[in-house]
Amino acid sequence: xxxxxxxxxxxxxxxxxxxxxxxxxxxxxxxxxxxxxxxxxxxxxxxxxxxxxxxxxxxxxxxxxxxxxxxxxxxxxxxxxxxxxxxxxxxxxx
Amino acid sequence: xxxxxxxxxxxxxxxxxxxxxxxxxxxxxxxxxxxxxxxxxxxxxxxxxxxxxxxxxxxxxxxxxxxxxxxxxxxxxxxxxxxxxxxxxxxxxxxxxxxxxxxxxxxxxxxxxxxxxxxxxxxxxxxxxxxxxxxxxxxxx
Numbered sequence: 474x475x476x477x478x479x480x481x482x483x484x485x486x487x488x489x490x491x492x493x494x495x496x497x498x499x500x501x502x503x504x505x506x507x508x509x510x511x512x513x514x515x516x517x518x519x520x521x522x523x524x525x526x527x528x529x530x531x532x533x534x535x536x537x538x539x540x541x542x543x544x545x546x547x548x549x550x551x552x553x554x555x556x557x558x559x560x561x562x563x564x565x566x567x
Numbered sequence: 568x569x570x571x572x573x574x575x576x577x578x579x580x581x582x583x584x585x586x587x588x589x590x591x592x593x594x595x596x597x598x599x600x601x602x603x604x605x606x607x608x609x610x611x612x613x614x615x616x617x618x619x620x621x622x623x624x625x626x627x628x629x630x631x632x633x634x635x636x637x638x639x640x641x642x643x644x645x646x647x648x649x650x651x652x653x654x655x656x657x658x659x660x661x662x663x664x665x666x667x668x669x670x671x672x673x674x675x676x677x678x679x680x681x682x683x684x685x686x687x688x689x690x691x692x693x694x695x696x697x698x699x700x701x702x703x704x705x706x707x708x
């Protein structure tokens with residue numbers, strides 16, 4: 474029973490990921506694409522968790538936190554690039 | 568260029584930085600029995616430092632952490648090669664590792680392995696190389 478639920482949830486996650494990939498390709502502005510990529514990261518976390526439940530393994534649980542941190546750093550870097558034009562500045566600017 | 572006031576990012580950084588740093592230390596020390604090790608631990612530590620660089624700037628980060636990352640790379644290589652070459656002193660081949668069970672006052676019984684010292688070298692080299700690359704590319708002069 475649990476197996477079936479897990480696989481249905483995995484299918485739903487991959488379908489929503491297809492929608493997000495459509496937004497990455499089609500999205501009119503760059504901010505749309507960045508938000509879609511961030512959501513793909515969150516979806517990837519869900520897929521990793523469901524997959525580790527389906528595999529009956531705890532070896533992937535570290536990956537979840539890793540993907541979360543990396544998606545956050547990537548989104549912040551992209552947002553700073555869109556706003557300021559450079560990611561890492563040389564001098565204090567405030 | 569106009570002034571910035573990114574107080575949300577700075578406030579969330581104060582919480583997130585320690586979580587990321589602690590997680591990287593965990594993933595470094597758990598490497599012997601679970602997935603992880605020196606490489607991914609070093610990458611996560613440099614990820615925390617990159618988040619610091621994004622929030623502030625190169626000068627401020629150099630003031631917070633006065634570390635020359637080239638020396639860090641050299642220190643890591645030195646630790647790795649010293650751990651490997653120390654085996655020669657005991658008449659065993661290069662890179663032979665030993666482990667022993669130690670009774671420590673607070674921590675209890677621990678199984679300490681010299682491969683952790685080698686891993687510490689890898690950790691420092693990964694941090695040093697990553698931060699050297701990012702700071703060299705990030706600075707625009």
